[in-house]
Amino acid sequence: MAAKLFLPQRGESPWSPQGRTRRWILLYLALLCLGIFLHLTLASQIAILSYRIWKLDEQKQALEQQRAEIMVQIAAMTAPAALEEKARELGFVPAEEVLYIVLDRSEEALMVPPESALAAPEEGTAEDTDGAAWWQEIISRFAAWIAPTSRPVEAEGSP
Amino acid sequence: MEDVSAIKLQRQPRRRLALLFTALVGVMLILAARLFYWQVLSPEDVVPQQEAQSGVRGEILDKHRLRIVINRFEYDISAAPSEIENVERTAQQLDPYLSLSMEEILERIRDREQRYALLAQGLSAAQKDGIMALGLPGIHATARPRRFYVLGEEAGHVAGFVNWELKGAYGVEGYYDELLQGVSVSRSGGFLINPHHFASARDGYDLVLTLDGTIQHMVAQVLQEAVERYQADGGTIIVMDPRSGAIWAMVNYPSFDPNEFATTSQELYVNPAISHQYEPGSVLKVTTVAAALDAGAIALDTTYEDTACMTVVGATICNWDRIAHGTTTITETLQHSLNVGAVHYVMALGPERLYRYMEAFGFGQLTGVDLANEVAGMVRTPDTPDWSLVDLATNSFGQGIATTPLQVVVAIAAVANGGRLMKPYVMERAVAPDGTVLQTQPTVVRQVVSPQVAREVTRMLVAVVEGEVTKAAVPGYSVAGKTGTAQIPDPEKGGYEPHATIVSFVGYAPSYDPRFIVLVKIDRPHVPRGSEVAAPVFKTVAEWLLAYLAIPPDHFQMASR
Numbered sequence: 001m002a003a004k005l006f007l008p009q010r011g012e013s014p015w016s017p018q019g020r021t022r023r024w025i026l027l028y029l030a031l032l033c034l035g036i037f038l039h040l041t042l043a044s045q046i047a048i049l050s051y052r053i054w055k056l057d058e059q060k061q062a063l064e065q066q067r068a069e070i071m072v073q074i075a076a077m078t079a080p081a082a083l084e085e086k087a088r089e090l091g092f093v094p095a096e097e098v099l100y101i102v103l104d105r106s107e108e109a110l111m112v113p114p115e116s117a118l119a120a121p122e123e124g125t126a127e128d129t130d131g132a133a134w135w136q137e138i139i140s141r142f143a144a145w146i147a148p149t150s151r152p153v154e155a156e157g158s159p
Numbered sequence: 160m161e162d163v164s165a166i167k168l169q170r171q172p173r174r175r176l177a178l179l180f181t182a183l184v185g186v187m188l189i190l191a192a193r194l195f196y197w198q199v200l201s202p203e204d205v206v207p208q209q210e211a212q213s214g215v216r217g218e219i220l221d222k223h224r225l226r227i228v229i230n231r232f233e234y235d236i237s238a239a240p241s242e243i244e245n246v247e248r249t250a251q252q253l254d255p256y257l258s259l260s261m262e263e264i265l266e267r268i269r270d271r272e273q274r275y276a277l278l279a280q281g282l283s284a285a286q287k288d289g290i291m292a293l294g295l296p297g298i299h300a301t302a303r304p305r306r307f308y309v310l311g312e313e314a315g316h317v318a319g320f321v322n323w324e325l326k327g328a329y330g331v332e333g334y335y336d337e338l339l340q341g342v343s344v345s346r347s348g349g350f351l352i353n354p355h356h357f358a359s360a361r362d363g364y365d366l367v368l369t370l371d372g373t374i375q376h377m378v379a380q381v382l383q384e385a386v387e388r389y390q391a392d393g394g395t396i397i398v399m400d401p402r403s404g405a406i407w408a409m410v411n412y413p414s415f416d417p418n419e420f421a422t423t424s425q426e427l428y429v430n431p432a433i434s435h436q437y438e439p440g441s442v443l444k445v446t447t448v449a450a451a452l453d454a455g456a457i458a459l460d461t462t463y464e465d466t467a468c469m470t471v472v473g474a475t476i477c478n479w480d481r482i483a484h485g486t487t488t489i490t491e492t493l494q495h496s497l498n499v500g501a502v503h504y505v506m507a508l509g510p511e512r513l514y515r516y517m518e519a520f521g522f523g524q525l526t527g528v529d530l531a532n533e534v535a536g537m538v539r540t541p542d543t544p545d546w547s548l549v550d551l552a553t554n555s556f557g558q559g560i561a562t563t564p565l566q567v568v569v570a571i572a573a574v575a576n577g578g579r580l581m582k583p584y585v586m587e588r589a590v591a592p593d594g595t596v597l598q599t600q601p602t603v604v605r606q607v608v609s610p611q612v613a614r615e616v617t618r619m620l621v622a623v624v625e626g627e628v629t630k631a632a633v634p635g636y637s638v639a640g641k642t643g644t645a646q647i648p649d650p651e652k653g654g655y656e657p658h659a660t661i662v663s664f665v666g667y668a669p670s671y672d673p674r675f676i677v678l679v680k681i682d683r684p685h686v687p688r689g690s691e692v693a694a695p696v697f698k699t700v701a702e703w704l705l706a707y708l709a710i711p712p713d714h715f716q717m718a719s720r
Contacts, residue, residue: 026176033183040190047194064215065232065302069284072231075309080225080376100711 214341216304217363219318219331221372222407222587228318228332231307234287234300236279238268242297249295253278256290268297281305306332308417310372313379316430317370317409317585319531320417329428331366331585332417333531338589338597339363364589364597369405374398377703378408382679385696386412389684395432395564396700401572401667401676403601404581406528409565433526433533436561437661437680440645441479441496441689443557445665446570447505448489449616450516453578453608456507459615462486463503471552476502479644490619494627496642498556505555513551514540519607520570521580522562528583529599537561557645564663568678571665574620575639575673578613580604621670631666631694633702635712639673640666640697642689659683664693668701669713675704 076082219228236257243249250264257264257279267276278298282290287300306321308314319330327336341363378396386394398408415427429435451457465484468477478484478497492500505513517523523538538560539550553559565583573580582602589597608616620639624631631640643663646655662684667676677700679693686692704710 029180030183033187036187037183037190040187040194044190044193061302065284068229068231071226071229072307075226075229075307078225079309080373081310081313084376095706098706100715102715 213304213325213343214360215362216306216321216325216341217339217365217589219339219366219368221368221370221375222405223371223373224367225309225372227309227314227368227370227372229307229309231305232284232302233280233305234282234284234302235277236282236287236290237299237301238276238278239297239299240268240271240273240276243268243271244296249298252293252295253290253298256286306417310375311416311418312414313410314370314372314375315414315417315427316411316432317368317375317530318417320420322420327531329531330430331368331530334529335364335366335586335589339366362592364591366586367588367590368585369400369407369587370409370585371407374408374704374707375410377707378700379410379412379414381696381699381703382410382412385679385681385692389681389686389692391684391692392682393431394681395678396680396696397432397564397568397678398700398704399568399572399583399676401575401581401673404569404572404583405587405601406583406585407675409585429532430530432564433528433530434563436534436536436563437682438558438560438645438648439562439567439663440557440643440661441498441501442567442571442641442643442663442665443560443562444493444496444501444555445574445616445620445641446516446520447501447508447513447555448493448619449574449608449612450513450520451504451508452489452615453612454508454512454516456509456512457489457504459489461504462488463500465497465499467499469499469502471502472548474549474552476552490622493619493641494623496556496627501555502552505551510541510548510551513554514538516607517554517560519580519605520573521566521604522560522570526563526565526569526583527604528565529586533565534563536563536566557643564678564680567663567665568676571641571678572667572676573607574613574616575667575670575676576613577610578606578608580607617670620666624666628664628690628694630690631664631697631701633668633698633705635714636668636701636705636710637670637713638666638668638701639670640664640694642694644687644689647683658687660687662687662689662692664689664697666697666701668705669710674708674710675701677701677704 216230218226218230221227238249240246246265246269249268250261253264254261259267259278264278267278270276279286281303290298291300304325308318308320310318315330317330319328319332319334321327321332325340327333327339332339342361378398382394382396385391394412396408396410397406399406409430409432411431413427415423420428448457452459463486465478465487467481467483468475470476476498478495478499480495484491484495484497487495487497487500489500489504491497492504508516517538523536525533525535527533538554539546550559569580569583580603582604584599584601586599588599591597617639620641621637623642624638624640628640628642631642632638641664643661643665645661645663647659647661648654649656661680661682663678663680665676665678667673677697679696679700681692681696684692
């Protein structure tokens with residue numbers, strides 16, 4: 001019925017005045033349909049997203065409730081009274097006397113060792129030091145062999 | 160042939176347009192149906208009809224970030240009778256989990272025309288999980304946000320509580336209610352798409368207090384033990400940093416557990432440390448002496464002839480020991496806590512200057528502490544009807560004046576702090592969910608007395624502890640302090656109760672660089688003397704604090720200077 005109203009009739013030229021009017025009506029109808037289509041699509045999407053948000057909200061609330069429960073347990077366990085009780089169970093007792101240590105604040109005690117002494121050995125340094133010590137040992141033995149130092153010798157059966 | 164093809168050509172646009180029209184109508188119908196499903200049919204679990212989203216209430220932490228007030232959930236269990244398939248079996252399965260009898264459960268869930276029946280309130284998560292694990296149709300759990308007060312009774316008065324509507328009352332919860340509660344939004348479901356769907360609630364600020372949970376716990380234990388040992392009615396201990404006014408501990412006994420506020424007597428909600436007034440007694444001789452010295456009414460070497468009693472406009476005022484001490488110095492007046500000496504000094508000072516100093520020390524006015532329900536106390540001045548010189552005389556040793564324990568601590572802390580009166584506070588900072596921080600800065604209210612006078616009075620108070628109140632002395636440390644033993648006014652008969660007293664001791668250490676000030680107040684102990692009851696309690700607290708704060712003995716500190 002609607003098609004009969006708006007579509008060109010048999011034998012009627014689409015460019016006749018009646019045909020032009022019908023074309024305009026068709027155009028308006030199409031635009032209206034497009035508008036409704038877009039509105040419905042948007043509204044539908046929003047409704048779906050709203051549902052998803054609500055579901056996620058629900059999950060979030062469940063997680064928040066779980067978190068709160070865990071926090072309550074942690075807080076109860078870390079409360080000073082609970083910690084004190086636990087410490088006593090483990091054998092700790094309140095300190096009877098607090099002793100303070102006097103640190104030597106004299107300049108000598110506070111003197112910082114030279115930087116060279118604190119410097120970490122570079123790569124290969126340990127080996128070089130070992131080598132130098134070995135040479136030092138050889139040289140000292142050689143020197144001792146060349147010029148032996150006189151040692152007091154205790155003769156057995158001395159008077 | 161030509162006619163047939165012409166007719167076909169004429170028919171083609173008609174068919175196409177009809178096809179297009181039908182397709183469009185089809186798509187619209189599908190979309191309309193979808194929209195009808197989501198928004199009109201609106202199954203209960205798809206679009207809630209009315210939903211309120213609350214901002215999460217902020218938590219409260221102590222100075223070491225230990226959580227002392229946190230959020231938790233309680234659960235209500237309800238039934239939708241119309242959804243229940245088998246009433247008897249449901250009741251049988253619920254029976255072990257509920258406090259209701261089988262008959263009561265049946266009575267509540269049998270009426271299928273009833274939409275909702277409450278079965279249990281305030282269940283824990285474990286209890287709720289147990290019931291929901293049964294998987295019974297028509298049984299629902301609703302979470303209700305509540306608060307959990309970790310320190311329980313130990314910090315009941317400082318924390319306060321929130322009522323069933325999550326409105327803060329008393330303590331920090333009451334004072335900072337707006338900051339803590341955040342912003343809530345309400346959502347409406349149904350046909351219309353509500354812009355509130357896209358607005359989110361804002362959580363409240365987290366508060367970091369100056370309170371130290373460990374000190375609070377220790378002090379609470381000491382106070383309870385003292386009240387029980389001396390068979391007292393109750394007591395209060397306040398620990399404060401005199402340099403900043405930060406309150407580290409505030410304990411009263413008896414107290415109440417905010418987790419059980421609904422079953423607590425309302426009288427216990429009130430924080431005696433800030434809301435109960437008492438006559439402080441001899442503790443106030445400290446401010447009297449400081450005022451007289453600062454005003455130049457007396458000098459450090461002033462002496463008077465102590466005759467045990469003296470008469471002021473017809474009223475006889477005597478020392479507590481009724482002994483004539485002869486020529487007495489200011490230090491000796493404080494050491495022996497002589498009322499006659501205090502009256503001598505206040506007569507030299509005069510009423511106008513005394514009350515000006517009393518106001519400067521903060522008596523008769525709110526300290527401004529950030530806790531709900533503080534009271535101002537009461538000072539009778541020459542403007543008050545019936546005021547006489549007797550009031551002036553009795554005020555000098557802390558009688559005829561009503562103060563709160565916190566006012567006394569703040570006033571004596573001014574002497575400890577070089578004469579500067581600090582505003583006491585319990586909130587160190589408030590942290591918003593977005594990280595914005597509101598920091599409390601220590602506030603100097605005013606300079607009450609000069610630093611020199613404060614130093615001299617401190618020296619006298621050290622002599623009090625070392626020479627007279629040795630039960631407050633901590634070996635190795637210089638401690639300054641003063642006892643107070645006050646009679647209790649009898650509002651019914653007038654005058655004072657014959658035997659009851661409120662004993663107190665306020666002291667600070669190390670005296671030359673005070674790190675803490677402690678007030679110990681015990682109500683109606685069976686031994687009615689501050690030096691016998693409150694001083695030993697002070698010593699216990701001070702000794703522990705010195706170790707806890709790792710403050711080495713005096714000679715170590717002197718050596719390191």
